[in-house]
Every structure is written in structure tokens, then in C-alpha cells.
Amino acid sequence: MYSEVALPTALPTGLPxxxxxxxxxxxxxxxxxxxxxxxFHCATLALCVFVSLWGIVMCISIDTKKHSDPIxxxxxxxxxxxxxxxxxxxxxxxxxxxxxxxxLEWLDKQDSQLASRLRYWRDIxxxxxxxxxxxxxxxxxxxxxxxxxxxxxxRVYDDVVPWWFNHCVHTNISVVVLIETxxxxxxxxxxxxxxxxAVTIVDVAYAIVYYGIYFFTHRWLYRVFGVMTWWQVCLxxxxxxxxxxxxxxxxxxxxxxxHGDVEETEVAGLTEQVMNAKDLNEGKMETDLNxxxxxxNTWSLKYRTIGSKMENxxx
Numbered sequence: 323m324y325s326e327v328a329l330p331t332a333l334p335t336g337l338p339x340x341x342x343x344x345x346x347x348x349x350x351x352x353x354x355x356x357x358x359x360x361x362f363h364c365a366t367l368a369l370c371v372f373v374s375l376w377g378i379v380m381c382i383s384i385d386t387k388k389h390s391d392p393i394x395x396x397x398x399x400x401x402x403x404x405x406x407x408x409x410x411x412x413x414x415x416x417x418x419x420x421x422x423x424x425x426l427e428w429l430d431k432q433d434s435q436l437a438s439r440l441r442y443w444r445d446i447x448x449x450x451x452x453x454x455x456x457x458x459x460x461x462x463x464x465x466x467x468x469x470x471x472x473x474x475x476x477r478v479y480d481d482v483v484p485w486w487f488n489h490c491v492h493t494n495i496s497v498v499v500l501i502e503t504x505x506x507x508x509x510x511x512x513x514x515x516x517x518x519x520a521v522t523i524v525d526v527a528y529a530i531v532y533y534g535i536y537f538f539t540h541r542w543l544y545r546v547f548g549v550m551t552w553w554q555v556c557l558x559x560x561x562x563x564x565x566x567x568x569x570x571x572x573x574x575x576x577x578x579x580x581h582g583d584v585e586e587t588e589v590a591g592l593t594e595q596v597m598n599a600k601d602l603n604e605g606k607m608e609t610d611l612n613x614x615x616x617x618x619n620t621w622s623l624k625y626r627t628i629g630s631k632m633e634n635x636x637x
Contacts, residue, residue: 359505360424366498367417373490374414377401384482391478396541403535403543405528406491409459412451413495419444420502445508450517451524453499454569458562460496466546473546507581509574521570525563 384398401407419440426437466474475488511517535543542548547555 355505356424356427360421360428362501362505363417363421363424367414367421369490369494370410370414370417373487374410376487377407377491380482380487389478389481392541393476393478394482396543397479397482400535400539400543403531405455405532406459406463408524408528409452409455409495410491412447412455413498416444416447416452417498419447442512445512446516446520448502449508449511449570449573450520453503453573454521454566455524456495456499457569458565460492462562462565463492473549474544476545503573503577504580507577509578509581509583511574517570521566525566529559529563 381398381401384394386395386398389395423432423437423440423444426432426434426440431437463474471477479488532543535541536547547558550558
């Protein structure tokens with residue numbers, strides 16, 4: 323009356339040779355993130371190029387006969403010595419590297435040797451140059467500006483420098499760093515030695531250029547140095563160097579706070595894939611699908627492990 327149905331006598335004992343692929347939602351999130359990064363890098367790079375070209379034309383077109391103030395002459399002939407311009411150049415280089423790497427990702431060439439090189443130098447330029455000096459320039463400029471703008475941005479500059487240009491090189495640079503931090507996780511240094519070396523080289527090189535200009539021209543590029551005694555200048559210089567290192571070391575714990583710890587994420591993700599593959603062979607696929615969200619949204623490896631134990635328990 324009833325037909326007999328043959329049941330398997332034994333379950334497969336071996337694990338699959340390949341781990342399950344990533345969920346579709348994760349791939350979609352990655353694509354959206356790539357789209358946002360590409361649009362962001364393209365727009366900010368275009369802005370940087372425009373502002374840089376505008377600044378070059380602005381300095382060249384300054385008429386020293388019309389503007390006889392020596393401060394304006396310093397702006398025309400010594401613009402390359404301003405730390406603001408150094409930092410803006412670092413940010414422009416970083417955005418160029420980032421945009422090229424984004425294009426390689428769209429072409430599915432992110433595993434190529436070229437992409438690997440770009441990724442390496444992109445992260446070193448950002449962590450070792452862009453972030454520490456951007457935060458220093460932006461914070462130091464606006465703090466001194468709030469006390470007395472004549473010490474960093476004299477009112478005579480208003481005759482030749484538009485207000486929006488000032489915000490592009492002193493305010494918008496920090497917004498770029500903030501958005502980049504949210505879009506691209508950098509929880510650990512790409513190369514700690516090279517990044518520290520980059521910070522040190524720029525600190526020392528800029529000090530040599532800055533004080534060299536003073537000793538040769540007997541004029542300070544930033545008037546804040548002119549109201550200090552020499553021992554105050556030395557202390558202020560130590561503050562400048564120290565703040566660049568402080569900003570460098572602060573970026574990684576803040577990044578881990580925003581994006582989570584990379585080691586925990588990788589270990590937990592691999593553990594989940596292996597457990598899911600094993601349970602698939604044991605006939606527990608349906609149970610895992612219903613409970614998988616329990617381990618995906620946990621904060622640390624400890625709670626991920628607890629979630630896995632709960633999934634595999636039989637009550």
C-alpha cells in the first residue's frame with residue numbers, strides 16, 4: 323500500500339572542499355560602499371585640482387604695485403613654504419591614488435599587482451601624511467584664528483583670497499578625512515615603520531624650510547611666531563611635532579571603534595563559514611539559516627563564540 327522510500331544509510335563525512343560564498347547582502351553592501359567611495363574620491367579630487375589651480379593663478383596674478391603690503395608679497399613669492407599648501411598637496415596625491423584604485427576595483431582588478439601597490443601607498447599616504455597633518459593644520463589654524471586672525475590670516479588677505487578658498491584649504495580638508503575614515507576602514511598601520519618615517523621626514527623638512535625662510539628673509543610666514551620669544555618658539559615647535567604624532571596614533575583606535583577590530587572580524591567570519599559547512603553535511607542547514615543573524619551582529623569574538631554555541635545546542 324505504501325511505497326518504500328530508500329533512506330541514505332550514512333551521511334557524508336567529509337567537509338566540502340570550498341567554503342560557502344559570501345551572502346548576497348554583503349556583496350551588495352560592498353558595491354554600494356565602492357560606489358560611494360568612487361563618487362566621493364572623484365568629487366573631492368576635482369575640487370582639489372580646481373582649488374590648487376585657482377591658488378596658483380591667484381598668486382601669479384597678484385600685482386605687487388597695487389598691493390604693496392609685504393604680507394601680500396610673501397603670499398605671492400613664498401606660497402610654497404606654507405604648511406597649508408604642503409598638506410593640500412598630500413591630500414590631492416592621496417585622492418588620485420584612491421580614485422585609480424577605485425577604477426581597478428570596478429574593473430575587477432583589485433587583486434592585481436598594480437592594485438596592491440596602489441593600496442599600499444594609498445594607505446601610507448593617508449595614515450602617515452594626510453590625516454595627522456590635516457588635523458594639525460585645521461585645528462591649529464582655527465584655534466589661533468579664534469584668538470587673533472592677524473596671527474595666521476591677516477585681514478589684508480581678504481583683498482586677494484576669497485572666503486571659500488580659505489575654507490577649502492583649512493576646513494574642508496578635515497571633512498574629507500572624516501568621510502574617508504567612515505568609508506574606508508584602516509584599523510592597523512599598513513606599514514608602521516614607513517608611516518612614522520613619513521611623519522618624521524615631513525616634520526623635520528618643513529621645520530628646515532620654515533626657519534630657513536626666516537633666517538634668509540627675516541620674516542615669519544605666520545605672524546604668530548613673531549609675537550613669541552625664542553624659547554616660546556621652541557616650545558611651540560615641540561607642540562607642532564608632538565601633535566602630528568598624537569593625531570597619527572589616535573586614528574587607529576578611533577577606526578577600530580567605528581569599524582570593529584579586523585582580527586576579530588576575520589576569525590569570527592572564518593569560524594562561521596567552517597561551522598556552517600560542517601552543519602550542512604550533518605543536515606542542519608535549515609536551523610543555521612534561522613539562527614545565523616545571532617552571530618553576525620555581535621560586537622566581539624567572545625559573543626560570537628557564545629552565539630555559535632547557542633546555534634549548535636539541542637534543547
